[in-house]
Amino acid sequence: MSEAFTKVIRANKSWLSFDLRDFVHYRDLLFLMVRREFVAKYKQTLLGPLWFIIQPTLMAIVFVFLFSETMHVPTEGVPPVLFYFSGIIVWNFLSNSLSAISLSMLHHAELCKKVYFPRLFLPVSQLFSSLFAFLIQAMVLAALYLLFALTDKQFHCSPNSAIVFLPLWLLQLGLLSLGLGTWIAGLTSRYRDFHHLTQLGLTLWMYASPISYSLKLVSPKWKWIVLANPASSVILSIRSAIFGTEAISWNVQMASIGASFVICVTGVLFFNRVQRNFIDTV
Amino acid sequence: MKPLIEVQNISKSYRMGERGFRSLRDSFHFWWKETLRKNENRAERQLFQNFWALKDVSFEIKAGEAVGVLGRNGAGKSTLLKVLANLTEPSEGQAILRGRIASLLEVGSGFHPDLTGRENIFLNGAFLGMKKKEVAQQFDAIVQFSENEAFIDTPVKHYSKGMYTRLAFSVAAHLNTDILLLDEVLELGDLAFQKRAIDKMIERKKEGKAILFVSHDSERVQSLCERALNLEDGKLTFDGQMAQGMQHYLTSVNPSIIL
Numbered sequence A: 001m002s003e004a005f006t007k008v009i010r011a012n013k014s015w016l017s018f019d020l021r022d023f024v025h026y027r028d029l030l031f032l033m034v035r036r037e038f039v040a041k042y043k044q045t046l047l048g049p050l051w052f053i054i055q056p057t058l059m060a061i062v063f064v065f066l067f068s069e070t071m072h073v074p075t076e077g078v079p080p081v082l083f084y085f086s087g088i089i090v091w092n093f094l095s096n097s098l099s100a101i102s103l104s105m106l107h108h109a110e111l112c113k114k115v116y117f118p119r120l121f122l123p124v125s126q127l128f129s130s131l132f133a134f135l136i137q138a139m140v141l142a143a144l145y146l147l148f149a150l151t152d153k154q155f156h157c158s159p160n161s162a163i164v165f166l167p168l169w170l171l172q173l174g175l176l177s178l179g180l181g182t183w184i185a186g187l188t189s190r191y192r193d194f195h196h197l198t199q200l201g202l203t204l205w206m207y208a209s210p211i212s213y214s215l216k217l218v219s220p221k222w223k224w225i226v227l228a229n230p231a232s233s234v235i236l237s238i239r240s241a242i243f244g245t246e247a248i249s250w251n252v253q254m255a256s257i258g259a260s261f262v263i264c265v266t267g268v269l270f271f272n273r274v275q276r277n278f279i280d281t282v
Numbered sequence B: 001m002k003p004l005i006e007v008q009n010i011s012k013s014y015r016m017g018e019r020g021f022r023s024l025r026d027s028f029h030f031w032w033k034e035t036l037r038k039n040e041n042r043a044e045r046q047l048f049q050n051f052w053a054l055k056d057v058s059f060e061i062k063a064g065e066a067v068g069v070l071g072r073n074g075a076g077k078s079t080l081l082k083v084l085a086n087l088t089e090p091s092e093g094q095a096i097l098r099g100r101i102a103s104l105l106e107v108g109s110g111f112h113p114d115l116t117g118r119e120n121i122f123l124n125g126a127f128l129g130m131k132k133k134e135v136a137q138q139f140d141a142i143v144q145f146s147e148n149e150a151f152i153d154t155p156v157k158h159y160s161k162g163m164y165t166r167l168a169f170s171v172a173a174h175l176n177t178d179i180l181l182l183d184e185v186l187e188l189g190d191l192a193f194q195k196r197a198i199d200k201m202i203e204r205k206k207e208g209k210a211i212l213f214v215s216h217d218s219e220r221v222q223s224l225c226e227r228a229l230n231l232e233d234g235k236l237t238f239d240g241q242m243a244q245g246m247q248h249y250l251t252s253v254n255p256s257i258i259l
Helices: A020-025 A027-040 A048-070 A080-107 A121-151 A161-188 A193-207 A223-227 A230-243 A250-275 B024-039 B077-084 B117-127 B132-146 B161-174 B191-206 B218-224 B242-253
Strands: A006-010 B005-017 B048-061 B066-070 B092-098 B101-104 B179-183 B210-214 B227-232 B235-241
Touching: A020 A027, A027 A121, A027 B117, A048 A080, A048 A121, A080 A121, A080 A161, A080 A193, A080 A230, A080 A250, A121 A161, A161 A193, A161 A230, A161 A250, A223 A230, A230 A250, B005 B077, B048 B077, B048 B092, B048 B227, B066 B077, B066 B191, B066 B218, B066 B242, B077 B092, B077 B101, B077 B179, B077 B210, B101 B161, B117 B132, B117 B161, B132 B161, B161 B179, B161 B191, B179 B191, B191 B210, B191 B218, B210 B218, B218 B242, B227 B242, B235 B242
Parallel strands: B048 B235, B066 B210, B066 B227, B101 B179, B179 B210
Antiparallel strands: A006 B092, B005 B048, B005 B092, B227 B235
16 A cells, blocks of 8 residues: 555545546556557457458549549549548548547446546547557558659659658547547536537538539638638648648648647546536436 | 455436437527526526436555445446446545556447457556556466467457457556446456456455445345345445345345345
């Protein structure tokens, strides 16, 4: 026994009370939870981790047939497969982690009724598990990129120095999905409406993001809708860094990063408030 | 030495009545009803009331003490353990817990059905706040005590209730925690296992752990715990020797019983 483990349980704690020591004590648990989330996705499947690649690949192929072959939508000189695949995997990271995080509290309600652990590990483990899936998909993108560069004589895309900001953009996406996800998770524990709203919202949001189209095609009148969306700036910036397409201004990027940060901080605070006695209402 | 568990005036209330919202629609409906009734009698407007699952409970438990919580269904035994296990906040009061806590409030809490017994021992240990290394040190003892050696690499969803119980209990009992909170966890094991489990708990008690034990099996409670806490309608009505506590409990259940 040591004083280090002394815990005070009290009524009416403040919104800001985080048990930071617990995050340290339970760090091995976080690792196991991430692993569990990741492994559980392909347990009892024949194709295993291949599933992480099949979905975006098929989506990209459909987009190529639909938008390039049928509608002849230009892709800023980037081979259509690469153009769509890059947009799809970045969007998937956001959308998959957001929907997993938003349900993390509800899905683990039974667990929360029986054991204590830092509840923030629920959304955070979902985030990391989605990040790993994204990294696998990013490797496929890199392989495709290389294949085009080596075999296609007309291929003239090249990454530029902005590529050093890749981790920053991924972090921004992480903050955004964690923030929105924790907001929705907290609200869903009380009102199931938000679950339906999330699914609808994500579908609409996808169309407002430049996944299947380039920003050049959007009429100047409506560009603000795309640019006001923090997911767009990440998709556009990543594409610009790896393919050399048109970049977006730093002002828009800074605003987008700021918005993601604020959403994340408020979401985590709200989640922390709700988790304290959510098992009473869930 | 300071007591391992110090509970000071803990109360926990739940809302009763209509106000168990499931959707926004219900919320608006309720709000609308409230607005319409604004001019009516306040007492009538009260659609819900507070239910005190625990009211002003205070006690201390020292190292090396095993305490049995006695009381009828709904007396607040499980709520008390939930509050102490930090699963839900008390409405009033505070509790100080000095040491690491292992709570076993239901069999197999924290087990993942798709993972094997081996993986679950590590996962469950981590849920109880243990490092991987600490679990690894106790791994063989845990498996041996649970008598699941042959099935340790089988997903636990294929386990029987008894195997599940034995494994879950073994993890909690072997880990190096200072405080053990147990809520009716032995009922699903067979008699031989229950006996071994109680012996194990007595051993832990002698090592200086504090144990808070809820069970409706009076024989088990009496063999482990020397002290009783009686709860009635959320209030602590007795705190003292187990024999007297049991007497108190039995008379409260059926006043005609005289031991």
